[in-house]
Amino acid sequence: MRFLARVAIAAGMVFCASGALAQTDPLPSWNEGPTKDAIESFVARVTTPESDAYVPPKDRIATFDNDGTLWIEQPMYVQLAFALDRVKALSNEHPEWKEQQPFKAALEGDMKTLAKSGKKGLLELIMATHAGMTPEEFQTIVNDWLATAEQPRFKKKYTELVYQPMLELMEYLRANGFQTFIVSGGGIEFMRAWAEPIYGIPPAQTVGSSIKTKYEVKDGVPTLIRLPEMNFIDDKDGKPIGINQHIGQRPIAAFGNSDGDYEMLDWTTSGDGARFGLIVHHTDAKREYAYDRNSEFGHLDKALDDANEKGWVVMDMKNDWKQVFPEKQ
Amino acid sequence: MRFLARVAIAAGMVFCASGALAQTDPLPSWNEGPTKDAIESFVARVTTPESDAYVPPKDRIATFDNDGTLWIEQPMYVQLAFALDRVKALSNEHPEWKEQQPFKAALEGDMKTLAKSGKKGLLELIMATHAGMTPEEFQTIVNDWLATAEQPRFKKKYTELVYQPMLELMEYLRANGFQTFIVSGGGIEFMRAWAEPIYGIPPAQTVGSSIKTKYEVKDGVPTLIRLPEMNFIDDKDGKPIGINQHIGQRPIAAFGNSDGDYEMLDWTTSGDGARFGLIVHHTDAKREYAYDRNSEFGHLDKALDDANEKGWVVMDMKNDWKQVFPEKQ
Numbered sequence: 001m002r003f004l005a006r007v008a009i010a011a012g013m014v015f016c017a018s019g020a021l022a023q024t025d026p027l028p029s030w031n032e033g034p035t036k037d038a039i040e041s042f043v044a045r046v047t048t049p050e051s052d053a054y055v056p057p058k059d060r061i062a063t064f065d066n067d068g069t070l071w072i073e074q075p076m077y078v079q080l081a082f083a084l085d086r087v088k089a090l091s092n093e094h095p096e097w098k099e100q101q102p103f104k105a106a107l108e109g110d111m112k113t114l115a116k117s118g119k120k121g122l123l124e125l126i127m128a129t130h131a132g133m134t135p136e137e138f139q140t141i142v143n144d145w146l147a148t149a150e151q152p153r154f155k156k157k158y159t160e161l162v163y164q165p166m167l168e169l170m171e172y173l174r175a176n177g178f179q180t181f182i183v184s185g186g187g188i189e190f191m192r193a194w195a196e197p198i199y200g201i202p203p204a205q206t207v208g209s210s211i212k213t214k215y216e217v218k219d220g221v222p223t224l225i226r227l228p229e230m231n232f233i234d235d236k237d238g239k240p241i242g243i244n245q246h247i248g249q250r251p252i253a254a255f256g257n258s259d260g261d262y263e264m265l266d267w268t269t270s271g272d273g274a275r276f277g278l279i280v281h282h283t284d285a286k287r288e289y290a291y292d293r294n295s296e297f298g299h300l301d302k303a304l305d306d307a308n309e310k311g312w313v314v315m316d317m318k319n320d321w322k323q324v325f326p327e328k329q
Numbered sequence: 330m331r332f333l334a335r336v337a338i339a340a341g342m343v344f345c346a347s348g349a350l351a352q353t354d355p356l357p358s359w360n361e362g363p364t365k366d367a368i369e370s371f372v373a374r375v376t377t378p379e380s381d382a383y384v385p386p387k388d389r390i391a392t393f394d395n396d397g398t399l400w401i402e403q404p405m406y407v408q409l410a411f412a413l414d415r416v417k418a419l420s421n422e423h424p425e426w427k428e429q430q431p432f433k434a435a436l437e438g439d440m441k442t443l444a445k446s447g448k449k450g451l452l453e454l455i456m457a458t459h460a461g462m463t464p465e466e467f468q469t470i471v472n473d474w475l476a477t478a479e480q481p482r483f484k485k486k487y488t489e490l491v492y493q494p495m496l497e498l499m500e501y502l503r504a505n506g507f508q509t510f511i512v513s514g515g516g517i518e519f520m521r522a523w524a525e526p527i528y529g530i531p532p533a534q535t536v537g538s539s540i541k542t543k544y545e546v547k548d549g550v551p552t553l554i555r556l557p558e559m560n561f562i563d564d565k566d567g568k569p570i571g572i573n574q575h576i577g578q579r580p581i582a583a584f585g586n587s588d589g590d591y592e593m594l595d596w597t598t599s600g601d602g603a604r605f606g607l608i609v610h611h612t613d614a615k616r617e618y619a620y621d622r623n624s625e626f627g628h629l630d631k632a633l634d635d636a637n638e639k640g641w642v643v644m645d646m647k648n649d650w651k652q653v654f655p656e657k658q
Contacts, residue, residue: 052521058525058531100482104465135573135577167430178430179533183604184434188574189577192577196387202387202577203576203577203578204508204510204533204534204575204576204578205533206577210574213570213573213574214568214570215566215570215592215596217595221597222569223594224569224570224573224596231574236546237544238544240544240551240553241542241543241544241553244464244534244542244553245517245539245542245560246575247532247533248464248518248532248533248535249532249533263551264542265553266546267544267551267553270551292335
């Protein structure tokens, strides 16, 4: 029986080890407090089979805005920085851009005019500079750029300026049977180029704005070509429309940081049963940025006013996050 | 050591049991022969880590046409039968339909004129009869109809006239780490109403044609409303475009049955590495239907001509399938 006893002890040790693992904090970069409590309590309610608010895994859909929610969006949207570099790279072939907005502002570095052109202006730059190639070729250009481009204040690659607490949150939700989707005003192919290795979100779970694509057979080879024509703007009321089109289910949890996420939050949290809406409020000028009502990028005004009435959690970056960006590997 | 010996024997038994399990035929409704061999050999090649053609699970994307590939499409597309019943149900509110095509043909049961209007005509009927409600309300109408409507020849519910061998094939692919998507000319919301319980394919993995949707806040409640306006036709060159938009990856395997699947098959199988394309050829007038070049629904002509050159497997329903529909439960 000595052998069996050893087996039992070994089994017990395994049990203890996995018990300890289960108690490990899955959100170590979140400070203890009401925001973290609200997240954990929501997840417990929808995943406990005995709970009145139980939701089966197939319906555990969580949607995340990208710019300002999962990664940095100051001093400008990352995709805008990318587009500006593309405009400069291609400007010799387009002398007319010197007099034509928003290209003129892009070439002159006139950020105020550019910011005012908003996501729509950004998408105009995208259409003009990013068409005429296959989606794969475009993604290669994006990844080549991300490999060298630096955020001007932090002097780091943009993919290093993702929010560590949000990475943990997405992983925590997935470990609890959720499916995590990006739902962003940014370009769908721009995000698909890197979202899987950085966020663990595959291309099919990435929803965004898009330009049209054409199918053609070139020298006998079937090819998709990106066209300089808008297909869909996945912002404001476009977010619930895009979610319905791509996902086909209303999320039970939504995460955003600006008025562009208002409709997604409102549609998500007004469904039946347990729902969760959270706004990432940028309150940390020291470790990241502090902005809301007066910012051109990530403008947050009406959603902040209505959050309390709507039951949305307003996260406070300065107080709720122990750490903002991942540690350098 | 006797105990260890017993453990070894027990372990051996477990091994034998799982060995036997692994040998259970995952495709029992497929007859032995070159079609079944081709499927199993492809799956083995892309899932064996030592294979030159190995594909990691995240890239194992398989796309399936629906009408005529996963379920019956004769004597007319199921969604057309549904649309005709809706036209009749709503005709009192639309006296103008008596003189207006394709509504006139729908009300008169003039199938020849209707068939000639093709998927586009069907979608016109859809737009006129299926707008002005939420996606959830529409799906309820679809499911209420499917619960009672009968296919005229087999006197069975349409959801009982899915192809058992294709159900097994999708399950077999998923068990081998594939993600299975529907990519159909049919309406995306029509399929989402029932695809998950019938095929095991969730709404987010269902790609199809669509009408536009509007977001509005009605009495304080955020709502999506279906509009009588075409958004996207997911047929012919629309299939690779729709796949790129929704899935964001080129499939490694595609399954279809008509010329509407030509571009999807061609784009899929012309990618690098191991690829698989299969055409379901309806050759079984006794157990199902026999049709190809002369059929209005599921017209198969050019894809049949080019299959050999393109390396697509042409499945022969009469000889390759032991059983067509699921046994009555």
